[in-house]
Amino acid sequence: MDNSGRIPTILIVEDIDWIRSAMRKAIARQEYRVAEATNDAEAFAFAELQPLDLILTEEELPTFKDLMAVLHQHPTLGSVPVVIINPDAEDARLGDAYLLADYADISSFLAVLNR
Amino acid sequence: MKEMLTNKILTGLRDAEFDRLMPLLHPVSLSTGERLSEAGEAAPFVYFPESCVISCLANMQDGKSAEVGMIGLEGVADITGLVKPRPAVHSLNVSIGGSALRVRTDDLEREMLRSEGLQQSLLGYAAEYVTQLYQRSACAIFHMVEQRFAVWLLLLTDRTREAVIQITQERIADHLGVRRAGVTVVALHMQAAGAISYRRGNLRIDNREMLEAMACECYGTLAIGRPRQTTYM
Numbered sequence: 542m543d544n545s546g547r548i549p550t551i552l553i554v555e556d557i558d559w560i561r562s563a564m565r566k567a568i569a570r571q572e573y574r575v576a577e578a579t580n581d582a583e584a585f586a587f588a589e590l591q592p593l594d595l596i597l598t599e600e601e602l603p604t605f606k607d608l609m610a611v612l613h614q615h616p617t618l619g620s621v622p623v624v625i626i627n628p629d630a631e632d633a634r635l636g637d638a639y640l641l642a643d644y645a646d647i648s649s650f651l652a653v654l655n656r
Numbered sequence: 657m658k659e660m661l662t663n664k665i666l667t668g669l670r671d672a673e674f675d676r677l678m679p680l681l682h683p684v685s686l687s688t689g690e691r692l693s694e695a696g697e698a699a700p701f702v703y704f705p706e707s708c709v710i711s712c713l714a715n716m717q718d719g720k721s722a723e724v725g726m727i728g729l730e731g732v733a734d735i736t737g738l739v740k741p742r743p744a745v746h747s748l749n750v751s752i753g754g755s756a757l758r759v760r761t762d763d764l765e766r767e768m769l770r771s772e773g774l775q776q777s778l779l780g781y782a783a784e785y786v787t788q789l790y791q792r793s794a795c796a797i798f799h800m801v802e803q804r805f806a807v808w809l810l811l812l813t814d815r816t817r818e819a820v821i822q823i824t825q826e827r828i829a830d831h832l833g834v835r836r837a838g839v840t841v842v843a844l845h846m847q848a849a850g851a852i853s854y855r856r857g858n859l860r861i862d863n864r865e866m867l868e869a870m871a872c873e874c875y876g877t878l879a880i881g882r883p884r885q886t887t888y889m
Contacts, residue, residue, distance in 0.1 A: 555837070559801070563841035589864075599837035626840055628854060629824040644844060 549594035549651055550574040554584045556602060564597060567644040573651075581608040596623045596649060601634065613637055622654065632643050663704040663727045663757065665777050673773045679755040680767065684692065688753035688822065689728055695747050702764050703733045707754030709815045711831060713747050722796075722833025723808075725789055726751070727814025730880045735782045738768065751825070751831065752816055791877045799872040801834055802842045806871035806876065808832060809852070813861055815878050820860045846870065
C-alpha cells in the first residue's frame with residue numbers, strides 16, 4: 542500500500558503463457574494487484590483503465606524495444622518504472638529499465654519508490 | 657598412465673590398445689565457452705573429456721541455439737566425426753571448462769581400424785550417444801522446462817562430479833533453448849523448494865534427491881553410471 546492507501550498495481554508484460562504465469566506466482570504472495578498483458582498494445586490499453594506503479598517484463602520479449610520506446614514518450618506511463626529480473630546481473634539499469642536480481646527485490650524497490 | 661585417467665572409453669581399453677593410442681593423445685585444458693568446432697566444418701580433433709563437459713549445439717539461422725547432446729568423462733566428442741566424415745551440422749562448445757585428451761581425427765580413425773577393442777568401445781559409446789539424442793529430442797517435445805532443467809543439471813553434475821557449477825542463467829537458457837526469463841522463474845522456484853541455490857553465476861545443488869524428483873523420466877534413461885530405467889508400454 543502506498544502513502545495514499547492505494548494498493549500498488551504491477552503489470553506483467555510477457556508473451557509466453559507459462560513464463561507470465563510463473564512471474565505472477567513469484568510475486569503473488571506480496572501486497573500488490575497484479576495484471577497481465579501479452580504485448581505492448583495490451584499494456585497500453587490496460588494503462589488507460591487504471592494507474593500503474595510498475596511494469597515487469599523481460600528483454601527477450603519480441604516487442605521489448607517498441608514497448609520501451611513508446612513508454613519513454615508516453616505522457617503518463619513515461620514515469621512508471623520498468624523492471625527486469627536478471628539474477629546474472631548486478632542491480633543496475635538497462636536503458637530505461639531497472640535490473641533486479643530477484644522477484645523478492647520488487648517489494649523493497651516499490652517501498653523505495655513510494656517513500 | 658591409464659590409472660590416472662577418468663575417461664571411461666580410455667580406461668576401458670586393454671593395456672596393449674591403450675599403449676598404442678597413448679602417443680597420439682595430447683592433454684589439453686579447455687575453457688568454459690570455448691568453441692571446439694563449427695557447423696559446416698570437418699572437426700580436425702576428437703576430445704576425450706576428463707573433467708570438462710562438452711555440449712553439442714544445434715544452431716539456428718536466427719542465432720538461437722539449443723544443446724542436443726552432452727559429452728563428459730563417459731564419452732568422446734565428437735563421435736559423429738568418426739562414423740560420418742562429412743562436415744558437421746552442429747557445433748561443439750565447452751559448457752564446463754576442464755581437462756581433456758585430444759587426438760587428431762585422422763589418427764584416431766586409423767587406430768580404430770587397427771584396434772578391435774577401441775572400435776568396439778567407440779561403437780558402444782556411439783549407441784549410448786544416439787540413445788541420448790533420441791531421448792532428449794522426445795524430452796524437449798513432451799516435458800516442461802522445469803523437468804528439462806532438472807535433467808540437464810543432473811546430467812551435467814553426473815559428469816563434473818561436483819555439486820557447484822559456474823554458469824550464468826543466460827548460458828543455461830542457450831543450452832535449453834528457452835528464454836532467460838523462463839530459466840529465471842524456474843530456477844527461483846527450485847531455489848524456494850530447496851533443491852538448488854543460485855547467485856550471480858554460481859549454481860549449487862543443495863538437494864539432489866529433490867532435483868531427481870523434479871526431473872522427468874528421461875533422467876532414468878540418460879543417467880550415466882547406473883542401470884538404465886526405461887518405460888515400455
